[in-house]
Amino acid sequence: MTTVAPAKGKRPRNRRALILAAAADLFYRDGYARVTMADVAAAVSVGPSALYRHFRGKAELLVDVVVAGVEPFEQVEAGEDMLAKLAVVAVQQRQLGVLWQRETRHLPAADRRMLRHRLRNGMAAYARHLRANRDLSPTQATFLALATFGMLTSISYHRLELPHDEYARLLTELGDAIARTDLPDIGSAPRESTRLAARSRREALLATAAVLFADNGYATASLRDIGAGVDIAGPSIYHHFDSKLELLVAVMNRGAEWLRMDLARALAAASGAADALSQLIRSYAGFALEHRELVDVLVTEVAHLPEPERHRARQTQHDYVSEWVHLVRSQNPALDDTCARIRVQAVLAIVNDIARTPRLRHADGIADALHAVGTAVLR
Template identity: 50%
Template structure:
């Protein structure tokens, strides 16, 4: 299927490379990198695959260039500018270029290690510019706290590509800027003692061993990047024995998602049962999700990125479970702030969850002594701040 504005067959426009990048960005974002072939991208711009290879040596390099192209508008905005002047343009870039978060967090895992590291370095540099601007505006901040706040503000902006929020663009921009400013003005929590690392024990039952092995493999390589044989080998189970417990890789993924949903709901019910009022309930629910995401980040990863590989029968239950969980957050927030428009409340919930997820994915941030209490505090500010 060709994209709108694709050049006629047989022509050679001067901006062919840019057209290829734009078409690939759209296809990778909508369908997923592994589901898109070089022929698909070539067809979208009315060229043969051989013409595409004149510009890119392979699909992986094309994905790397796509992610860098989506990142470029943000790099242009943050370069050597004061924070107050930067923020409106940064929000505008997020609204005008919403695909970066999905392409980086969901699709870039398919990149070779060197390409992935190169893009990670670019993101670190962008965050460094944000942290420097924040330090210039708040010189009393500790540099490590400035970096944590900068990453959190960046995570707020990335909700645009992950979630559909039906707000007028101007109203959405105003809300995003307000949320980012709230984060950047926050006071980080004091350091807390770090808990001792626990090695833990592997389950003995073969079915549980397969589940325990599958989840990190799905998270690291994606559903299409591993086989049942890979999972069996990681679990120490060889040959057809794997299929005695799960009929297919899809069934294994579904079971893992159902298991994580049950754990998450158990944590939610425990948080709600201990609450004294709606505000206390929302705070406890948010705190419990931080703990869950940090302890079970691979479950969060596959929930966000791999559920699309479920069957047509399985997918509705997974979607319904996510919607019901989000509805609990939204209900509590509306109980506390009944004057808040529904779509603004929904955007705040998505922003809080995005901040928590992004924090849980970032091992370097998690290791800081004050990181956990600070993220819990920031999530509360995003939800309930004025």
């Protein structure tokens, strides 16, 4: 996933492609907010002025980076080998999941709508393929297509490595398991959430900060925005939190503590590994569907934490996944650690993607559908 800069003073014919590849690497590794146009120019051994001959600014560059990642998925045609081809593309475009979820939040609304439309078109094509081969309702087909793309892009969120051909075969296998899953009926009309707002000002600030950090990114969300969300002036936040960073740490700790407590509950109540996995799938899905903002912050904002909080957060997430992996491998000892982790990460990503999809998040039957798909992927 790295690029090699051309020799200084040389002007390769594919300079635009090299710029896009270098920018994708930098945005993926360091985050859009931390990368400058000068950083990108240095990565391809050109001056910043040369960069602006291709792109008017950093936002336009990010749009084109994401489009370059989406286009190969759009070009996959329907057919018996559609899933296998999508899996190959997913391995080749491994950065897309993070770039789409984490970095496009910094773009203007019109650009986000355009990119979302293109992604949905690709998923809709696969949903039509599924309906051509199975008796599915439109909502069931949409759910399975979203779950499949969540699985394919899950490899963007970790650094587990396999040879490319082997990776594509594994993703195809998981996609086939998703496509064959027996689903419950999924209501097409979302139900209203019954969550009540806390009266505590501190709790209200935490809840508002979590949503803004998830939707706009920690770097973009301001204390003024957070205060406005609970009808107080920005400086009044300091009665409850010393800084925006302290708010982020509190939000992260809340999500991480839930993971620890739920894992302990599932292990204590389970009759065996299979039962524990079943309970974990259900409980994680339930939490993500009700608190998708906390899950999003855990996934996207760890890099903004200072040490040792960053290390502690990552260790908590690693330990949580490791417990899932242990349960999966106890069910199938022949499965190696890497493949088991890829399966677990796929399930978590599927749940996260469905949870951030408004038209499905509160639909009747969605929790049961996630449990069915999660069980199929881990089986």
